[in-house]
Amino acid sequence: MWRFATNPLIIKEGCLVYKRHIIRENNIISVNWHVWPHCNYKCSFCFGKFIDIEDKLELEDSLDIIIKMVDLGVSKITFTGGEPFLFPHLGPILIESKACDLTTMIVSNGSLITEEFLEEYHKYIDWIGLSLDSANEQTEHELGRGFGNHVQLVQTVCELIKKFGIKLKINSVITSLNYQEDMFEMIVELEPERWKVFQVLKVEGENDGKVDPLLISEEQFMSFVNRHKHLNPIYESNNLFRGSYVMLDPLGRFFQNSKGHIEYSRSILDVDPLEALAEVGWDREKFLERGGIYEW
Numbered sequence: 001m002w003r004f005a006t007n008p009l010i011i012k013e014g015c016l017v018y019k020r021h022i023i024r025e026n027n028i029i030s031v032n033w034h035v036w037p038h039c040n041y042k043c044s045f046c047f048g049k050f051i052d053i054e055d056k057l058e059l060e061d062s063l064d065i066i067i068k069m070v071d072l073g074v075s076k077i078t079f080t081g082g083e084p085f086l087f088p089h090l091g092p093i094l095i096e097s098k099a100c101d102l103t104t105m106i107v108s109n110g111s112l113i114t115e116e117f118l119e120e121y122h123k124y125i126d127w128i129g130l131s132l133d134s135a136n137e138q139t140e141h142e143l144g145r146g147f148g149n150h151v152q153l154v155q156t157v158c159e160l161i162k163k164f165g166i167k168l169k170i171n172s173v174i175t176s177l178n179y180q181e182d183m184f185e186m187i188v189e190l191e192p193e194r195w196k197v198f199q200v201l202k203v204e205g206e207n208d209g210k211v212d213p214l215l216i217s218e219e220q221f222m223s224f225v226n227r228h229k230h231l232n233p234i235y236e237s238n239n240l241f242r243g244s245y246v247m248l249d250p251l252g253r254f255f256q257n258s259k260g261h262i263e264y265s266r267s268i269l270d271v272d273p274l275e276a277l278a279e280v281g282w283d284r285e286k287f288l289e290r291g292g293i294y295e296w
Contacts (some may be wrong), residue, residue: 015105028282030076030292031069032107033248035062036087041109043144044210045173047203047257048082053250059089061269065252066096066275076103078129082250085112094124103296105129107171110157111146122164126296129169129196130154130161134178135186142177143214151186158190169194176200176215179224187231194288194294196234197225201241204261234291244286246277256280 037050047259057065063098069077077097080262084090084106097104105127113128132154134140140150161168170192172183187195199221218237225235236244243258265279267273287293 020205026076028072028277030078030245030287031072031074031246031248032078032080033065033069034081034250035084035090035093036082037250038086039081039109040086040111041144041146043084043173043174045143045200045207047201047206047211047262048080049206049235050082050250056088056250057252059092061252062089062093063096064269065222065248066093066100066102068268070100070102072273074102076105078105078107078127080107083112084108085117091117091121094121098124103127105169105296107131107169109150110154111150113157113160115160116161118164118166122166125164125166127167127169128161128192129135129171129194130157131171131173132186132190133172133175134181135183136178136181139177139181143175155190156283158192162191167194168192169196172197173200174198174216174221174224176216177214177219179216179220181224182227184228184231187228194234195231196236197228198235198241199237201238201257202260203257206262217220240286240290242286243283244290244292245279246282246287254280256282258283 034048034050037053077089080091084126085108094104102125104124106125107129108131110130131145132151133143133145134153137148139153140146141148146153149270158168168190170187170190172195199218200211200214202208202215221237225233243256247255249255249264252267252269256263256267258281263280265276268276
């Protein structure tokens with residue numbers, strides 16, 4: 001049963017928003033939108049390649065998706081990819097999201113983040129999450145993360161992020177190449193507000209084959225987590241990850257990997273967002289268990 005608490009219409013920077021708070025048990029408050037299907041890196045474990053998607057949304061449709069998320073009661077939106085800094089409308093959707101009072105996060109490999117972009121848009125960005133799996137350049141290179149200088153690049157970009165007062169998150173994928181590593185010194189140096197570590201995930205039809213040599217058991221994954229427990233990493237095993245995110249693809253379709261492969265809904269540009277979400281589902285209990293709600 002739905003129950004709405006609706007405040008007066010608010011007009012901010014051209015954004016017409018009914019400040020509706022959806023009061024129900026399964027309230028959706030956080031969405032990950034994979035805004036761009038392509039990436040300039042070739043990470044062998046990546047399952048967000050969207051190889052069949054060539055089209056991109058026009059700016060008007062992209063802004064419409066933001067409004068639909070607000071209407072759902074979403075309070076935080078994460079822009080990811082592919083590589084989101086390849087998305088030509090990243091700046092405008094950041095402005096629109098902040099005009100709609102959303103908490104904004106960008107998850108990026110960091111390679112395309114420039115001081116000029118942050119100078120122009122930092123006031124619309126609350127968080128930036130950077131991908132860093134190892135303190136060792138060779139390990140990152142073997143994983144396909146960059147071109148041999150990824151660690152140094154992340155260190156430089158972290159300084160820029162802090163310069164502009166944006167909160168820093170580090171995301172690390174734990175594989176057979178790095179589960180025995182000690183990243184203590186690197187994480188202490190970077191000082192992220194949030195460090196999240198993921199057990200490398202196999203998704204049929206997306207990364208199977210390439211990812212197989214990198215797979216680790218949950219026991220191996222937890223050995224990495226326990227080695228770093230004094231740094232309080234937020235950790236997600238394969239079981240916690242599957243089905244626990246509300247995710248949109250570059251065409252505005254919800255998708256899930258809860259069955260080990262990707263399933264898509266119809267686009268929320270064509271059907272009601274709740275109807276589309278029901279086509280793929282979402283596990284709220286896992287979302288809560290993995291620490292999906294925090295002080296953002």
